[in-house]
Amino acid sequence: MQTTLSERASQLPRAAEAESILRTCVHCGFCNATCPTYQLLGDELDGPRGRIYLIKQVLEGNDVTQKTQQHLDRCLSCRNCETTCPSGVDYHNLLDIGRAVVDAAVPRPLGQRLLREGLRQTVPHPDLFKSLINGGQVFRALLPDSLQSKLPRSAYPAKPRPMTLRERQVLMLEGCVQPSLSPNTNAAAARVLDRLGISVIASREAGCCGAVDYHLDAQAAGLDRARRNIDAWWPSLEKGAEAIVQTASGCGAFIKDYGHLLASDPAYADKAKKVSALARDLVEVLRDEPLEQLGIHASQRLAFHCPCTLQHGQKLGGAVEALLTRLGFNLTSVPDGHLCCGSAGTYSLTQPELSRQLRDNKLDALESGHPEVIVTANIGCQSHLDGAGRTPVRHWIELVEANLP
Incomplete structure (x- = not known):
C-alpha cells in the first residue's frame, strides 16, 4: 500500500514500523472474511482492511474524528486477520500505533473516560479486584444482570500447592483477575507440573502483564508494568528458571511481545527479548513432558474454546486439543473455532452489545456437540462464556488435575 507519512507522523517513535506495515498490505480483503466485527456489522470500516485505510489516512495527515476512533475501538484485537493474511501484515502492531495517535487527537466523552480509567484502576490490582468480587457476591441479588454475569457462578477454591522444591523450576505469572475469578487454575497447574518433576517458584513482585493499561489508552503505563515484571523475574532467570509460564493466554501473548515493544529501550531491550523468548503458555510446557506418567484415564466429553490470543496471537491452535x-478426553467438534468469543480483554465492558452477540454465537457453536463442560485457556474467555449461565466453562488444566489418580 503506497504511503506517504505526514511530517508530524514521521516523527513518531514507531513511524518507520507503521510505514513498513502499511506497505505490506496489498488490499486483497481476505482478512474481512474472518473478521468477527465485519461479519456482524458488514461495514468495510469495521474490518481490518478498512481500519488499515483509516490508520493510513491519519498517518498521512488527514483529519481524525470520533468516527475514526469508534471504528478502531470496535476492533477486538483478535488477530484472526493475521492468521488469514497471505501477505503477513502485522496488523495488531499497526493498530496499536494508530490507536495511540487517534486517542491523543480525539478526546473521549466523559463516560468513556471514566469507564476506561476505572478499569485501569481496578483490573490490574488483584487485592482491590478481589474485594470488589467478594462484595459483588454478597450483594449479587441486588445487582443488574449485566454485572451479575461478571461474577463467578461456581466456586472452585484453590487446592493446596506442592511444597517440595524440585530441581527443575519455572516461574508463573499469577495474573490480575484470575486469582479471584478462578482461584484453582494456577494451583491446578502447579500440582500437575509437580507430578512431572517441575516446581513453580514464587515471584511476588511480578504483577499485571501490562496489557490492560496498554490497550486502554495508556501504552506508557503498560510498558512500565512490563519493565517491573522483567525486574521481578530477572534474578530467578539468572539462577536457572526454565521458563515463565502463563495459564492465561492473553497475558502470554502480551509477554511474548515484550521484546518487540521494548526493543528501543536501551536499558531493557536485551532483557525483554530474553523474557519473551522464555515465556511459555502452559500447554507448551506440558506437551513436551511424559504425560503418560500422570496416570490419567479421562473420558469426559469436552468442547474446547481456543482463545484468539492462543491460536492467532501465539500460533498454538490445536495444541491444547x-x-x-492424548490424555483420553473426548473432544467435540466446534464449528467456526477460529472466531472470537467477544471477551477480548475489557471489550465486553467497552463494547457490550457486540461482545454479547459474539458470545452467544460462540456458545451455540461450542454447545452444538453437547459437551458436559466447555474448557478454555484464558480467564477472560472463561468468565465471559460462563457468565451466560449455560454450559459450565472452566480452564482445561483444572479438568486435567481433577483426573489425577
Whole structure:
C-alpha cells in the first residue's frame, strides 16, 4: 500500500514500523472474511482492511474524528486477520500505533473516560479486584444482570500447592483477575507440573502483564508494568528458571511481545527479548513432558474454546486439543473455532452489545456437540462464556488435575 507519512507522523517513535506495515498490505480483503466485527456489522470500516485505510489516512495527515476512533475501538484485537493474511501484515502492531495517535487527537466523552480509567484502576490490582468480587457476591441479588454475569457462578477454591522444591523450576505469572475469578487454575497447574518433576517458584513482585493499561489508552503505563515484571523475574532467570509460564493466554501473548515493544529501550531491550523468548503458555510446557506418567484415564466429553490470543496471537491452535486427546478426553467438534468469543480483554465492558452477540454465537457453536463442560485457556474467555449461565466453562488444566489418580 503506497504511503506517504505526514511530517508530524514521521516523527513518531514507531513511524518507520507503521510505514513498513502499511506497505505490506496489498488490499486483497481476505482478512474481512474472518473478521468477527465485519461479519456482524458488514461495514468495510469495521474490518481490518478498512481500519488499515483509516490508520493510513491519519498517518498521512488527514483529519481524525470520533468516527475514526469508534471504528478502531470496535476492533477486538483478535488477530484472526493475521492468521488469514497471505501477505503477513502485522496488523495488531499497526493498530496499536494508530490507536495511540487517534486517542491523543480525539478526546473521549466523559463516560468513556471514566469507564476506561476505572478499569485501569481496578483490573490490574488483584487485592482491590478481589474485594470488589467478594462484595459483588454478597450483594449479587441486588445487582443488574449485566454485572451479575461478571461474577463467578461456581466456586472452585484453590487446592493446596506442592511444597517440595524440585530441581527443575519455572516461574508463573499469577495474573490480575484470575486469582479471584478462578482461584484453582494456577494451583491446578502447579500440582500437575509437580507430578512431572517441575516446581513453580514464587515471584511476588511480578504483577499485571501490562496489557490492560496498554490497550486502554495508556501504552506508557503498560510498558512500565512490563519493565517491573522483567525486574521481578530477572534474578530467578539468572539462577536457572526454565521458563515463565502463563495459564492465561492473553497475558502470554502480551509477554511474548515484550521484546518487540521494548526493543528501543536501551536499558531493557536485551532483557525483554530474553523474557519473551522464555515465556511459555502452559500447554507448551506440558506437551513436551511424559504425560503418560500422570496416570490419567479421562473420558469426559469436552468442547474446547481456543482463545484468539492462543491460536492467532501465539500460533498454538490445536495444541491444547492434541494434549487433551492424548490424555483420553473426548473432544467435540466446534464449528467456526477460529472466531472470537467477544471477551477480548475489557471489550465486553467497552463494547457490550457486540461482545454479547459474539458470545452467544460462540456458545451455540461450542454447545452444538453437547459437551458436559466447555474448557478454555484464558480467564477472560472463561468468565465471559460462563457468565451466560449455560454450559459450565472452566480452564482445561483444572479438568486435567481433577483426573489425577
